[in-house]
Amino acid sequence: MPPVDLFPLFLPLTLVIAGALIVLGFEPFLQRASKHRLLPWLAAILLVAAGAVQAGAPTGSLHGIFAMDTPRLWMCEAIIISTLIAIGGLQMSLARDDYPGGEAYSLSLFGAAGAMLMVMAVDTLALFVALELMSLSIYALVGMRRNRRESNEALFKYFVMGAVFSAIFLYGAALSYGATGSTAFGHPWRDEAHRGLFLFGQVLMLIGLLFKVGVVPFHFWTADAYTGAPVAVTGFMGAVVKVGGFAAIGTLWLNLAAVASGMPIPGVLDLGAAVTLNQTGKDLLAHYNLAFLVLGLLSLVLGNFSALKQTSIRRIIAFSSISHAGYMLLALALPIGEKLQLGSLWFYVVGYAIATAGALSAFTALAGKEDINDNLSGIAGQGRARPFYGLLLTIFLVSIAGVPPTVGFLGKYLIFQDLVVRGDVKIAIFAMIMAVVGAAYYFRTLVAVWAAPSCEPAKAGPPVLSGWVLAGAAVLTLVLIGWPNALIRPDPAGAANLGLSAPAAPAAEQAVLPTGLATAATR
Amino acid sequence: MNGIDPTNVQVLAAVLFALGVAVVLTRRNVFLLLMGVELMLNAVNLSFVGFSRELSGNESLWGQMTPLFIIAIAAAEACVGLAMVICIVRGRDTLDSDAFADMKE
Numbered sequence: 001m002p003p004v005d006l007f008p009l010f011l012p013l014t015l016v017i018a019g020a021l022i023v024l025g026f027e028p029f030l031q032r033a034s035k036h037r038l039l040p041w042l043a044a045i046l047l048v049a050a051g052a053v054q055a056g057a058p059t060g061s062l063h064g065i066f067a068m069d070t071p072r073l074w075m076c077e078a079i080i081i082s083t084l085i086a087i088g089g090l091q092m093s094l095a096r097d098d099y100p101g102g103e104a105y106s107l108s109l110f111g112a113a114g115a116m117l118m119v120m121a122v123d124t125l126a127l128f129v130a131l132e133l134m135s136l137s138i139y140a141l142v143g144m145r146r147n148r149r150e151s152n153e154a155l156f157k158y159f160v161m162g163a164v165f166s167a168i169f170l171y172g173a174a175l176s177y178g179a180t181g182s183t184a185f186g187h188p189w190r191d192e193a194h195r196g197l198f199l200f201g202q203v204l205m206l207i208g209l210l211f212k213v214g215v216v217p218f219h220f221w222t223a224d225a226y227t228g229a230p231v232a233v234t235g236f237m238g239a240v241v242k243v244g245g246f247a248a249i250g251t252l253w254l255n256l257a258a259v260a261s262g263m264p265i266p267g268v269l270d271l272g273a274a275v276t277l278n279q280t281g282k283d284l285l286a287h288y289n290l291a292f293l294v295l296g297l298l299s300l301v302l303g304n305f306s307a308l309k310q311t312s313i314r315r316i317i318a319f320s321s322i323s324h325a326g327y328m329l330l331a332l333a334l335p336i337g338e339k340l341q342l343g344s345l346w347f348y349v350v351g352y353a354i355a356t357a358g359a360l361s362a363f364t365a366l367a368g369k370e371d372i373n374d375n376l377s378g379i380a381g382q383g384r385a386r387p388f389y390g391l392l393l394t395i396f397l398v399s400i401a402g403v404p405p406t407v408g409f410l411g412k413y414l415i416f417q418d419l420v421v422r423g424d425v426k427i428a429i430f431a432m433i434m435a436v437v438g439a440a441y442y443f444r445t446l447v448a449v450w451a452a453p454s455c456e457p458a459k460a461g462p463p464v465l466s467g468w469v470l471a472g473a474a475v476l477t478l479v480l481i482g483w484p485n486a487l488i489r490p491d492p493a494g495a496a497n498l499g500l501s502a503p504a505a506p507a508a509e510q511a512v513l514p515t516g517l518a519t520a521a522t523r
Numbered sequence: 524m525n526g527i528d529p530t531n532v533q534v535l536a537a538v539l540f541a542l543g544v545a546v547v548l549t550r551r552n553v554f555l556l557l558m559g560v561e562l563m564l565n566a567v568n569l570s571f572v573g574f575s576r577e578l579s580g581n582e583s584l585w586g587q588m589t590p591l592f593i594i595a596i597a598a599a600e601a602c603v604g605l606a607m608v609i610c611i612v613r614g615r616d617t618l619d620s621d622a623f624a625d626m627k628e
Contacts, residue, residue: 125585125588125589125592128592128593128596129592129596132596132599132600136599136600136603139603139607140603140606143607143610146610146613146614147614149614149615152607152610152611152614152615152623153611153623155607155610155611156553156607156611156620156623157623159603159604159607160547160556160560160620163557163560163600163604164544164547164560164563166600167540167543167560167563167564167567168563170564170567170593171540171563171566171567171570173567173589174536174567174570174571174574174589175570177571177574177585177586177589178533178570178573178574178577181578181582182582182585183585183589
């Protein structure tokens with residue numbers, strides 16, 4: 001990767017953090033009512049500016065500590081959009097509850113900045129600082145309703161477990177440093193005596209990150225943390241933590257593959273690039289691969305079947321997020337051939353983040369004061385009472401469920417296609433069946449939303465911000481389906497920098513892809 | 524390089540880390556949980572510093588610098604943790620973590 005200057009690379013991030021600081025600075029000087037009228041708009045303006053600047057961000061690496069490339073750019077955009085959606089939802093929720101403080105807007109911007117740094121980090125120290133910036137903000141957001149028992153309990157469980165797993169991640173980073181002599185990703189071990197230490201360190205780091213995204217053996221916090229948080233925050237954390245976490249896991253995995261295959265110090269890997277594996281590398285990574293597949297399948301089963309039993313919407317979303325983490329893990333599986341490329345993962349993550357943040361933000365509008373309607377009987381008929389938000393919720397849930405023509409469908413399709421191409425046909429079929437099981441509880445929720453009203457409809461009068469933002473996001477979940485190629489295709493420039501041959505995708509073949517679906521043949 | 528054998532430093536760090544995990548897993552008092560987490564983080568610091576003595580030149584530098592970042596972040600984490608303790612003690616009047624198990628599995 002070419003070097004890049006500090007200022008253009010960090011300009012979007014600077015805008016997000018400036019937004020957080022400005023909001024925090026103004027907050028004490030405003031009346032309670034105007035806090036929720038003014039601050040979200042301030043935050044939204046800076047976020048929109050950050051999103052606009054981010055779209056033109058330069059690609060390259062900053063001293064081998066941070067990097068930017070096409071998939072990272074898309075994920076940063078997804079984080080900015082999810083945060084914008086969450087700010088809209090928070091405004092609606094906090095104004096309705098007459099919440100005394102406006103710190104939540106600032107905290108979510110800090111959380112977004114942390115997640116963006118996580119996406120960009122290519123060094124374990126930078127990754128750790130970013131991870132903590134994101135986590136600490138989200139802990140505070142989860143415990144926002146200070147007087148509610150379940151909110152306190154969720155905060156307690158999430159914080160203690162989160163701190164322990166951060167420490168485990170960090171110990172893995174220390175061991176990897178000892179084995180390689182560098183905190184950067186993609187350094188080979190010093191000598192054969194240090195290989196075991198290096199691999200053990202990488203496993204500890206992976207465990208720390210898998211906890212953050214809520215994959216099965218480390219999923220126990222998900223349901224409680226999601227349920228204890230206010231609905232708008234649930235959407236924010238579901239979206240942003242997944243993007244940051246999977247970007248970090250993917251960075252680690254690609255670098256591990258490159259190091260294991262004995263590539264001369266790979267430097268900063270483009271996330272869209274294809275890493276060439278040799279037999280040594282494959283043998284070394286076989287156990288990791290098996291672990292990803294097994295944990296992915298376990299997450300699918302446990303997440304989907306637990307979600308079927310739930311009645312609380314937030315718990316349904318929590319368990320469904322476990323199952324989605326399962327799909328994303330399956331996307332990490334090693335190829336039968338030589339090239340490891342994670343395009344389908346990036347596309348899935350981007351689509352999932354926007355749809356999840358949108359679904360819970362739209363649900364905020366229907367959830368009533370202090371999210372009192374957060375169960376299937378409480379939400380019954382709310383869609384008829386407020387059709388605009390009901391319709392938006394429908395679009396987002398349909399996308400999460402993976403029904404065409406939404407971005408969620410294309411994401412799942414690409415992952416299944418990858419699995420089939422890799423030769424894991426049975427796993428692909430099993431995952432498809434699980435997707436159908438998953439669709440069952442999303443549609444159960446939707447049926448409830450549009451059923452005959454059984455109780456008082458939620459109070460109207462949401463501020464305008466959320467309506468605009470959500471409508472935009474809904475359009476995005478339908479429109480993004482046209483651009484998978486940007487993420488699916490290995491970036492030729494990145495591949496060239498690695499000393500690899502450019503991906504063998506003739507221009508003619510790209511032109512005949514009718515709906516933009518990448519075909520198996522081009523791999 | 525003289526004095527302590529670098530392997531011993533790593534063994535000590537591993538033991539301290541395991542102790543931290545054991546404290547978090549077995550103790551019920553909220554403050555002891557937070558202390559267990561601190562112990563884990565400091566074990567990591569020790570491990571970094573130990574490795575930096577083994578390495579030389581630029582490589583050694585990273586191991587000396589990283590603990591400074593970790594110390595700062597551990598302090599921030601302790602702030603959030605103590606704020607959390609105040610929050611939950613107001614609600615339930617106890618420091619026993621078993622009291623926070625109302626939510627169904």
